[in-house]
Amino acid sequence: MADRRQIKYPRIVGNYELHQKLGAGYSGAIFCARNIHTNQWVALKLQPIDEPCPTNRYERNFYPALQGGVGIPTLWGSGTYGCWDYLAIDLLGASLDSLHRSKKTDVWDLRSVCCVAQQVISRLEFMHARGVLHRDIQLGNCVLGLPPNNTTIYMIDFGFSKFYIDQRTRRHIPDSKEPRDFIGNYWFSSVRVHCRGQVPSRRDDMEAVALMLIHMLTPGGLHWTRNGVPKTDEAHDRLMYEKRTARPEDICRGLPPPFEEFLRYCRRLGFTERPDYERWIDEFKELAEEHGFPGDPAFVWPPPNPEPTVRATAAPKPAARLDSGELQGVLNGLANMQLGDRPALAVRDNLVNRDANTPPEDMQKPQKPAPKVIHLVSDDESARGENANRPEDNAALGKLVRQFSQVMEEQKSRMLTKEGFAVLDALHKQLADPSVCAAPIRTAKPRGSGASEVPESAGQGGGTGERETRWGKMNKLFRLGQDVRQARTNEQLAQLVVEFGAVINRSNGRTVTKDGFGFLAGLAGRLESLG
Numbered sequence: 001m002a003d004r005r006q007i008k009y010p011r012i013v014g015n016y017e018l019h020q021k022l023g024a025g026y027s028g029a030i031f032c033a034r035n036i037h038t039n040q041w042v043a044l045k046l047q048p049i050d051e052p053c054p055t056n057r058y059e060r061n062f063y064p065a066l067q068g069g070v071g072i073p074t075l076w077g078s079g080t081y082g083c084w085d086y087l088a089i090d091l092l093g094a095s096l097d098s099l100h101r102s103k104k105t106d107v108w109d110l111r112s113v114c115c116v117a118q119q120v121i122s123r124l125e126f127m128h129a130r131g132v133l134h135r136d137i138q139l140g141n142c143v144l145g146l147p148p149n150n151t152t153i154y155m156i157d158f159g160f161s162k163f164y165i166d167q168r169t170r171r172h173i174p175d176s177k178e179p180r181d182f183i184g185n186y187w188f189s190s191v192r193v194h195c196r197g198q199v200p201s202r203r204d205d206m207e208a209v210a211l212m213l214i215h216m217l218t219p220g221g222l223h224w225t226r227n228g229v230p231k232t233d234e235a236h237d238r239l240m241y242e243k244r245t246a247r248p249e250d251i252c253r254g255l256p257p258p259f260e261e262f263l264r265y266c267r268r269l270g271f272t273e274r275p276d277y278e279r280w281i282d283e284f285k286e287l288a289e290e291h292g293f294p295g296d297p298a299f300v301w302p303p304p305n306p307e308p309t310v311r312a313t314a315a316p317k318p319a320a321r322l323d324s325g326e327l328q329g330v331l332n333g334l335a336n337m338q339l340g341d342r343p344a345l346a347v348r349d350n351l352v353n354r355d356a357n358t359p360p361e362d363m364q365k366p367q368k369p370a371p372k373v374i375h376l377v378s379d380d381e382s383a384r385g386e387n388a389n390r391p392e393d394n395a396a397l398g399k400l401v402r403q404f405s406q407v408m409e410e411q412k413s414r415m416l417t418k419e420g421f422a423v424l425d426a427l428h429k430q431l432a433d434p435s436v437c438a439a440p441i442r443t444a445k446p447r448g449s450g451a452s453e454v455p456e457s458a459g460q461g462g463g464t465g466e467r468e469t470r471w472g473k474m475n476k477l478f479r480l481g482q483d484v485r486q487a488r489t490n491e492q493l494a495q496l497v498v499e500f501g502a503v504i505n506r507s508n509g510r511t512v513t514k515d516g517f518g519f520l521a522g523l524a525g526r527l528e529s530l531g
């Protein structure tokens, strides 16, 4: 490949007269160009025809399939001219990458990030509906239109794209375990694709969006992006290690819950699963509204409210993660209750890491003292029916609830972490029916009439899918606190635990308030009295 600095670009290519250079990519350059017959201005992507990585040729395959979509550039012409391969597309404005470099604050303002989220997810929804994966989501490939389309974000650069719907059979491409070369970008390509060499599918485009959004809200950017493009294999290995081991709760610390939930959601998606685009567009619209911004996805630059309202904060060192250890103790307590040989609760590791894509390495190591091994769901049908709670179980459960509440109260943030939700899950299972695997309490927010991952009753009186306002949360916790004191059976208590978890899960910050502690105290008391 010729040294790009020495390439002499022509003045005319086909019907186009080249003007200033707009940018240069991995395998070509982009010029502002004028159609000499129509005077129309376009962006001309130019590449030598012998380019070893002929991305123009690849891109040409995808533009026809994508024409007509909002935020997809129109292809005005393409072909070869002499020794040049060209694509003429809509002339656009600044990329998010250039805005990122130009901004004066350490992170983006939340309103802009919510607009980016809504628009980029919507672009993916369109592209995926046309059978195309982008596979190179990054700030440089999200570009603003020119007036009057300057509040629309366009997706560009389909050089790495791929049809995930086989054009002949109309079926989803198959998964494969064959080793494969990495295609994508170092910063935002999903962990699965980048670090584990898996075949990209829709979920990976979505994960890249999640990482890009978190990056925009992180001072200095996601930590694996800070040393620039890796120049050696060792540097690349290190980058992959950092990316692979970064836990969602750590990189999203300090951010409103939807960012962490979105990342986890993307990582839970199956290879051929269709992401719920509408849900996440709504989620980011609501988030903007909750913070007092319009939910309208129009991207306004410069931002009307440039001051950042949220930013990711550095994760504390592992030693400082007291909450995990202490809540782990409560979980161990639940796991080690004297329940005879009855199968109960859940495998501890599963509970703690249930919603992580991969258990963090430190969690995979055996803990001491070794917990009693218990099973998530009993295979042994005969064991069912022997699970009625005994009075002494209730008294012990009540004690554990007090312990849990105490640990929570001692936390400065009083935020219910995933370990805390794991305690609630275990408690619910034990109360409802220890042999049954109940739906996790901390989970995706239910939406519309679609499948809900939260038990039906979890949304009772709260309007499923609505975010809990501070007042709504207080009222509901207060009511739950009263109900729990009057519950007559363990099943009723189990139900109230689910409702409690759902209220906390839907609230901003997931903190346990005074009323929340009131509920826990009531629960402990009721268990002891039922015991």
Ligand SMILES: Nc1ncnc2c1ncn2[C@@H]1O[C@H](COP(=O)(O)OP(=O)(O)OP(=O)(O)O)[C@@H](O)[C@H]1O
Residues within 6 Å of the ligand: 022, 023, 024, 025, 026, 027, 028, 029, 030, 043, 055, 073, 089, 090, 091, 092, 093, 094, 095, 140, 141, 143, 156, 157, 159
């Ligand atoms: N239609 C356009 N209008 C205006 N500027 C554009 C347009 N397309 C691309 N650019 C600018 O050129 C840069 C590179 O574009 P693009 O990513 O399409 O090229 P590439 O050669 O495929 O790059 P890369 O190797 O970085 O993927 C963009 O970040 C953007 O700043």
